[in-house]
Amino acid sequence: MTGPVASLNTAWFALIGVLWTGYFVLEGFDFGVGILSPLLAADDVDRRITLNAIGPFWDGNEVWLIVAGGATFAAFPTWYATMFSGFYLALFLILVALILRGAAFEYRARREALSWRRTWGAAHAVGSLVPALLWGVAFTDLVRGLDITRGPHYLGGFAGLIHPIALVGGVASLLVFSLHGAVFLSLKTTGELRRRARRAAALLAVPALVVVAGLGAWVGVAIAGSPRPGTLPGAVPAALVVVALLALGGGGLLIARGREGLAFGTTAGAIVALSAAAFAALFPRVMVSSVTARDSLTVWNAASAHETLLVMTVVAAIFTPFVLAYQAWTYWVFRQRLTRPPATRGATAGPAGPGGSPVAASGDAAPTVLGPTQP
């Protein structure tokens, strides 16, 4: 079953692509901060600064996932049902990780005992690392194709998901999110912590570039031989991967030169390009069958009927602008850098970090000084 490309089905495919992309760009950096936090923090105050840097945003970022899931359920129920039941154990691991992580944000600071903070700190780091890895695995699997037979049923189990290419995809997403997080942290902190975050970002840029290049080439070769009726020319996803590589390389250079704001825009652009490449490689399929092309789920055979798509289009068109506006506003409200209070142990940061850039480089906003005068 096929249909016209200019249709609500295509629009919803694109919108779901946008939702996943938004999720990866936004939660990507808070996963990255979560993963790097134990490595970059010199003490508990540092650790808390890293968590507070993503504090106002992470929950809103995670809603992008919930909406992506809900939109898939509404617009493409068969895709939702096949993917979520097919990726059963992988999604379970992601859920456990997200639960631990969410709880850790709230719980870690509630008690001062060292063992308590270590436990919840570890829960937070692992809870950030596991999804950062597994989302890469899952999306590489989507693109390379799975054992989907008529039903539609995915029968490959968990083992069918951990193909070597998919594992490379997982490492790629882990590295890219970590890089993105390191750049974000350098943008939101001052002093020694900021310097360490910058160095981590510069160090991560190289392996991220190499692994993403390898992944792009390997996936390209793997899918080139399979029949892909009705898909976009392979040059489209390939070009997007090249854009992503340029952005990763550019991000690495920019952060090495201390251009944190630009570097963050660039790493965000790399994630957008990679996610767009995955969705461009899929279209018009939503789940690729490696058994026969006929059994692939597409934007037509997996979709809801016209009435549902129409209703959802109206709702999305009205409300999405509001969501984007108030989320953007939150980022504006909390645009300041977090600075160590001068009284705490091991403080090295004055208003000017060792990197030589004055804190005022973040714009007209004064840095947040965490002192006893704050509530």
Add this chain to the structure above:
Amino acid sequence: MTELLDRWQFGVTIVYHFLFVPLTIGLGVLVAWMQTLAYRRKDPDWDRLARFFGRLFLINFAMGVVTGIVQEFQFGMNWSNYSIFVGNIFGAPLAMEGLLAFFLESTFLGLWIFGRGRLSERVHLASIWLVAFGSTVSALFILAANAWMQHPVGYKIVHHKALLTDIWAVFANSTLWEEFAHTVLAAFVTAAMVVVGVSAWQMLKRRDVRIFARAASLASGFAAVCLVATITTGDMQARLMDEQQPMKMAAAEALYNTASGASFSLLTIGNLSGQPIFQIRVPHLLSLIADLSYDGKVEGINQLQKAEAKKYGPGSYVPVIWLTYWSFRLMVGLGILMLVVAAWTWWLSRKRSRWRLEDCRRTLWVLVACIVAPFAANTFGWLFTEMGRQPWIVYGLMKTSQAFSPTVGTGSVIGTFAGFTVLYSVLGAVDVALMRRAARQSLDPPAGEEGAAGGAKGEEVAGLVY
């Protein structure tokens, strides 16, 4: 076997999730209310109370959020046949819930937590109201999905799928609005009883007695009003249920044979189906509940089973009777108990009262104990609603036995069910411990005097939230 495990997993995770949700909805409103009183009257007491209960709100909120994602994913993971069958209709409110409610709730919660002292007081106050509004609206959307399972409307069946024909019908569903009113009011009651109970404990410990008495007075009055409304809407739901799902009504009473002027049993000892050992019955009450008439006819389980088998084909259409019977009674009983307690507390806490609430120590202990009552009542209510609909997952359209994922093996479900159970148990223990701790803390010093308390916090760095 897999179906049974799937059902247990869904049951355990949803019951657990719904321990946190009502408190989030209700406490959001109460904290916003307290903060409004602080803002409008420039009253430091209400500001301190808003911050105190705000801490409880946040600990609870986190658990509601993280356990909620599991619910959204589980439809696809464990119930893929169901998801394909209902996706056209059921998916829409879920997506709307995320877009219209969860974004609002989570974004403004971030602004509320981190914006104190950075946003203007007015915008900070607006943030908590938007959080409360977002939580309440989320209930509307998820209940639109649930109401459709109870009473499907606005659809047609094409190629074994339910397709949407009329979104207005889905949102105008009579079942939805009565469920929404009943559920949200119960959520308000939940939070109000928690505020009353925690305030009672603080008064028992003689800490900031004057201030906590104000909280108890506000919350007990609110609880009493909401309880009257909850009971009223529950009663309206019963009549709707008698019309839409007569089997559930019969199962609620364990009424085996059709009767006119049916009596209502308050409790039964012994066999529900045969000869009970002991029973207290109120004559004609069931007819009044179901039909609003003294001699109204209420259909019995045996007659309904025959009628449904004729309509839908052979099979049992009877839910688990002991469960529906007892969960219904416990829900109603706890509601009435809470009404009595809340009204009595409010009466004591009036300014012109002969007694002072803080001196009525027995009442205060009862109030502390009553903290668990709304959580139990909420759980029994949902067990009744969902178990009473069985064997249907979508009433009249799809049976639960046809709904689970055919490709997920029993071993996988055992693994995830065990995993969720262990994880939820550990988190539950931690959550209760942290809630208890936060509930036993003293109030923060009034705004502007934090410096004085700075030393007491030791290593804590002021200004860092997480």
